Amino acid sequence: MPSSKNTNAEPLESTLGPAEWSILRPHSQRNALFVVSPTLDLMTVARAVASDDTARVSEWLSSGSLARPTASQIAEWDAAPSRTFEAIVVAPYVLMRELAS
Numbered sequence: 548m549p550s551s552k553n554t555n556a557e558p559l560e561s562t563l564g565p566a567e568w569s570i571l572r573p574h575s576q577r578n579a580l581f582v583v584s585p586t587l588d589l590m591t592v593a594r595a596v597a598s599d600d601t602a603r604v605s606e607w608l609s610s611g612s613l614a615r616p617t618a619s620q621i622a623e624w625d626a627a628p629s630r631t632f633e634a635i636v637v638a639p640y641v642l643m644r645e646l647a648s
Contacts, residue, residue, distance in 0.1 A: 559597055562636040563590065566643065569628040574641040575616055582620070583644045584612040589633055596637045613642075 574580040583592050584607075592613060595603045607613035616624075624630055634643040 559593055559635070559637065560590070563593070564634065565631050565646070566634040567628065568624040568630045568632065571632060571634060571641060571643055572621075572625070572628075575621060578615065579640050580616060581640060581642050582614055582616050583642050585644060585647075587612050589635060589642060589644050593635045593637050593642055596640060596642065 571580060583589050587607065592604075592607065594600075595607075604613065631646055632643045633646055634641055
């Protein structure tokens with residue numbers, strides 16, 4: 548059923564938007580937050596995760612283009628809880644990327 552893929556993409560896109568660190572931190576605490584490199588398109592990564600494209604996701608994880616936040620990143624963001632990121636929910640995960648300054 549090809550139409551089901553299109554239907555799945557709409558809710559995914561609807562979860563894309565800005566989010567402050569204070570909102571993202573709980574997802575980090577439950578080990579469900581991933582940082583997407585600025586070299587990747589956030590929506591492309593989200594679609595790959597949502598469709599279980601293990602080859603692409605594994606490649607990004609291996610290269611570090613997709614990773615859980617480091618302790619130093621968390622400490623930096625904790626110091627500025629209102630800092631805003633671009634984020635998208637791909638249940639049970641949240642993918643995020645720092646917005647350009």
